[in-house]
Amino acid sequence: MQLELARLDGQAPGAATAPQDSPLAIRGLTVSYGEKPAVFSVDATFRPGSMTAIIGPNGAGKSTLLKSALGIVTPLSGQVTSWGRPLNSQRHRIAYVPQRASVDWDFPTRVLDVVLMGLYRDLGLLGRVRTRHLEKAMSCLSRVGMEGFADRQIGQLSGGQQQRVFLARALAQGADLYLLDEPLAGVDAATEKAIIAVLKELRASGCTVIAVHHDLATVTDYFDHVFLINTTAIAAGPVAEAFTAANLHRAYGGRLAQTPVGTVA
Amino acid sequence: MGAEFVSLSLTPMLIGICAAIACALPGNFLLLRGQALIGDAISHVVLPGIVLAFLVTGTVAAWPMMLGAGAAALVAVLLIEAIRRLGRIEPGAAMGVVFTAMFAGGVLLLEQSDTSQVHLDVQHALYGNLESLIWLDATGWSSLTDPEALRALPPELPRIVLTLGFVILFTAILWRPLKLSTFDEGFARTLGLPVRALSLGLVIVAAIAAVAAFDAVGSIIVIAMFICPPAAARLMTDRLEAQIGWSVLFAAMSAVLGYVLAGYGPLWLGGQHAISAAGMIATLSGVILGLAALFGPHRHRSGAPADG
Numbered sequence: 418m419q420l421e422l423a424r425l426d427g428q429a430p431g432a433a434t435a436p437q438d439s440p441l442a443i444r445g446l447t448v449s450y451g452e453k454p455a456v457f458s459v460d461a462t463f464r465p466g467s468m469t470a471i472i473g474p475n476g477a478g479k480s481t482l483l484k485s486a487l488g489i490v491t492p493l494s495g496q497v498t499s500w501g502r503p504l505n506s507q508r509h510r511i512a513y514v515p516q517r518a519s520v521d522w523d524f525p526t527r528v529l530d531v532v533l534m535g536l537y538r539d540l541g542l543l544g545r546v547r548t549r550h551l552e553k554a555m556s557c558l559s560r561v562g563m564e565g566f567a568d569r570q571i572g573q574l575s576g577g578q579q580q581r582v583f584l585a586r587a588l589a590q591g592a593d594l595y596l597l598d599e600p601l602a603g604v605d606a607a608t609e610k611a612i613i614a615v616l617k618e619l620r621a622s623g624c625t626v627i628a629v630h631h632d633l634a635t636v637t638d639y640f641d642h643v644f645l646i647n648t649t650a651i652a653a654g655p656v657a658e659a660f661t662a663a664n665l666h667r668a669y670g671g672r673l674a675q676t677p678v679g680t681v682a
Numbered sequence: 683m684g685a686e687f688v689s690l691s692l693t694p695m696l697i698g699i700c701a702a703i704a705c706a707l708p709g710n711f712l713l714l715r716g717q718a719l720i721g722d723a724i725s726h727v728v729l730p731g732i733v734l735a736f737l738v739t740g741t742v743a744a745w746p747m748m749l750g751a752g753a754a755a756l757v758a759v760l761l762i763e764a765i766r767r768l769g770r771i772e773p774g775a776a777m778g779v780v781f782t783a784m785f786a787g788g789v790l791l792l793e794q795s796d797t798s799q800v801h802l803d804v805q806h807a808l809y810g811n812l813e814s815l816i817w818l819d820a821t822g823w824s825s826l827t828d829p830e831a832l833r834a835l836p837p838e839l840p841r842i843v844l845t846l847g848f849v850i851l852f853t854a855i856l857w858r859p860l861k862l863s864t865f866d867e868g869f870a871r872t873l874g875l876p877v878r879a880l881s882l883g884l885v886i887v888a889a890i891a892a893v894a895a896f897d898a899v900g901s902i903i904v905i906a907m908f909i910c911p912p913a914a915a916r917l918m919t920d921r922l923e924a925q926i927g928w929s930v931l932f933a934a935m936s937a938v939l940g941y942v943l944a945g946y947g948p949l950w951l952g953g954q955h956a957i958s959a960a961g962m963i964a965t966l967s968g969v970i971l972g973l974a975a976l977f978g979p980h981r982h983r984s985g986a987p988a989d990g
Contacts, residue, residue, distance in 0.1 A: 508873065520865060524922075525714075527920070
């Protein structure tokens, strides 16, 4: 489908998306936590309607790339646009799923309350939570198979269940662009399947999905595009073109030990 | 429970209750953000501000003192934020550095200045003077409707009531963003919420509550009320809304029971003198926290496996 559209546009398959069409276009992004940059001069243009895995070794700046693009971390330099406009003006179209470990799951709140946080834009500062908000939140919980846990304190959930609740909150945002930081890290097989199914549904409905991913073995099955990073951008494009042994070697160096390089195009 | 109660006990109790709740409310958020010690920090850093205000004005009038204390608290908050962000030091350490340094500076200032003529000492700063906030003009409950008598209310009462009203307003209006950014700061940022301003606002409100309460009841209650009622409340429930309710209840209970026990407890036990109300109130809040830790229904921290 992606390739077909690209050809209709008169572009070669995998040709760069124009930044004004891209839900997320990054130019010259550099982020540093200390002396050494975590992300250095990265350009990235994500294709609308694609499902992209951001891959790279540990400490390669995958999460930092997402966080700095969203303004959670302040970059040293760089520009980020969404659909050709400043990202700040497009926040209502963007949903974000942080790393599970980034919050305190002891926080005194219920599953349903977390999903309702995704409706903050509708609710505003003092808006009352009405039946339609609750119904929306419950339907998002159903999509991730967590409708039976609405009243549970979030700390009583398993890791996979917590991840699904985070995804339900993102669904409640009703966005066009979904950014997920390691959504499959440390989750059980059933959760992995459920999350990927939801993400593929999102893509089928025209949304763009970008996820930091760590399991090279599943890249081909789950995603249609990859973005390889190791502080600097290594390669980007459709899985068939960019997810190559040569690019992986450039990103991971000698650390690439047990990856299914044989199955890579 | 007549005229004597109204003139001698009603106002200190009301002031105690308001001060306790004004500190406990922001304390809930500070506790969940791992910044519970900020109450401790603020009540220490106000000392140099108060001494400076005295040196500048030469009096111990309430308003210059409170302004000095407020200014010192603001300086401390900004210093803590600056040290935390620029030095990449964890918040606890940043607070520790700032509040000990500023308290020490306050003690030095106090030594250098001639305060022998006025009631300005470290003990007063610690325990306040709750028992002295009496309403001498009151002749009974009817005084509550007597404008003449109301004018003679201790000025600490309207000040702390105003402060409490402001704290409640802040918490109610910014409830949703406060809860969201406390739970998940990164997500709050992606919604475009002014996370930094919220965080600073919370600390400033805590500072205002601390300074107003410090003026009336001393720092020992301030420190206790920022931490004990919210911490005990957390053990009673798994919902933030209910936690706030419990913390208000515990704060008010500590204030009322602490005041009564300090005033009458020693007499019941055959003693001669009442003991410090501030000390008793703070102690009681600790006892409540202890009881909640032993018997609270939600004292088991999460990580416990789901049962279904």
